[in-house]
Amino acid sequence: MKTTTRIQLSSMMFLEFFIWGAWFVTLGTFLAQRFTATGGQMGMAYETQSIGAILAPFIIGLIADRYFSAQKILGCLHLLGGLLLFLVVTSTTFSNFYPLILLYMLFYMPTLALVNTISFRQLQQQPEKFAQIRVFGTLGWIVAGLLIGYFGWETSQQLQNTFMLAAAASVLLGLLSFFLPHTPPAAREEATGLRQMLGLDALNLLRDRSYLIFFMTSVLICIPLAFYYQNTNLFLNDIGISGAAAKMSMGQMSEIAFMLLLPFFFKRFGIKWTLLIGILAWVLRYVLFAYGNSGELVWMLFVGILLHGICYDFFFVTGQIYTEQKAGAHHKAAAQGLITLATYGVGMLIGFRLAGWVTDSYTVATGYQWYQIWMLPAAFAAVVLLLFALLFQDRSQ
Helix, strand or coil, X not given: CCHHHHHHHHHHHHHHHHHHHHHHCCHHHHHHHHXXXXXXXXXXXXXXXXXXXXXXXXXXXXXXCCCCXXXXXXXXXXXXXXXXXXXXXXXXXXXXXXXXXXXXXHHHHHHHHHHHHHHHXXXXXXXXXXXXXXXXXXXXXXXXHHHHHHHCCCCCCCCHHXXXXXXXXXHHHHHHHCCCCXXXXXXXXXXXXXXXXXCHHHHHHHHCHHHHHHHHHHHHHHXXXXXXXXHHHHHHHHCCCCCHHHHHHHHHHHHHHHHHHHHHHHHHHHHHHHHHHHHHHHHHHHHHHHHCCCCCCHHHHHHHHHCHHHHHHHHHHHHHHHHHHHCCCCCHHHHHHHHHHHHHHHHHHHHHHHHHHHHHHCEECCEECHHHHHHHHHHHHHHHHHHHHHHCCCCCC
């Protein structure tokens, strides 16, 4: 790969995840501070991500795989998204905030599959090197968290500034996207039916039993994952951890190390054991959160945060590479959209609803009962781990 191309793709990934990390991590705390939101309202706000992810495969299958260059679609979506994020800041009630963030996520979520498509197309026959590009997305998320901590927006209750920061980055990426490597549609042949036009041929992947088990596991494991995104920042701030967003960025720092270790794990342990290690880390993380505190057991919280690197890389990045290897030549973008649907869509939609209900159920006059809130996703992840270990078999190389 040319150095110029590598810089372009790395910058794209950096900004893509900087935008998301700039406001998404502290959303629960923002809603509690700005609107005194309930757990149910927090769940509604977070699940806009899932609604966007469910629709993403259809947007990508209809457009990116067939008619327009992926980088141009990416640019248009981020320019529109930047405008919406600026409007979000003007919200004075949750009822004003919700439709704006919902519309924004309908624009943003398809871009996750688009940046993967652009990257994999440039990598050609070397998908295992995707981690070297994707790691810059992790850096973007880290920088966003560190900036929030540096400016002290959580403690000063100025988290509306996170949306301004994300909006500026979105406009920047929107403009830069038009200068990314040309990524024409892979399936140029004329579509013969609605199934082909919507990219639903990617559903043929589910005929492969091993991929079907992986797909279902992706849906299930994202139910406990939703608890992490929705509650962790609120949890840390609630128990008195200062600079929570900055400290949470340690999870993304660990992502970098473990992402660079992925090629070793692929060769040494294979797909199944790499995925199993990722799921196991979920179980351990929530148990550590349940028993940790801001006093002498604060180390448990930090270890739980650091496990995020294994949780994310060993399951999600591995899953993206596994999907790329399984997809047909003409439907790779739609296949990436399909796995986005499974992870950020269906699974987390259920998870955010459940997390909101659990949070409200274990909120009493004295505050949140965090032990109960964290042990439920820990138990759920343990069941998913057992089922995947027993059912998944894929001996293909």
